[in-house]
Amino acid sequence: MSMMDSVATALAQLPAEQRDSAARELAELYALQIDCDPDALETYGPKLLAVLDALGLTPKARAVATKGGGADEPAAGKRNPADELRARRAARLAGAKAVDTATS
Known part of the structure; x- marks a missing residue:
């Protein structure tokens, strides 16, 4: 099976959405x-993988989707340190007691 056949089979599993058409065409082109040129694998392989990842057609992309994480949010159980600081500040502003009550 050629790379084009494999990509076409994978793309056929996705719902046809107009907003994904450019990514689909790019995957087919890569x-x-x-x-056409097996030596091009080094150049186009990572690019193809990135497009397939963006379309949700890799194990990594499916794992992120299953865990509920996305490009804009961390995977389940992992918080961004900046989000942690924001949550602490919001709790402090809402009248929560300080951690060290001796200094308050």
Whole structure:
């Protein structure tokens, strides 16, 4: 099976959405480049992987989707340190007691 065949099979599993058409075409173009010139794998392989990842067609992308994380939010159980500081500040402003009551 060629790379183009594999990519076409994967793309066929996705719902056809107009907003994804450019990414779909790009994936097909990269796959075609790899099929035409196997030496192009080093150049186009990572690019193809990135497009497939963006379309949710890699194990990594499916794991993120399953855990509920996305590009704009951390995976379940992982918080951004800046978000942690914001939460502490919001609690402090809402009248929560300080951690060290001896200094308050």
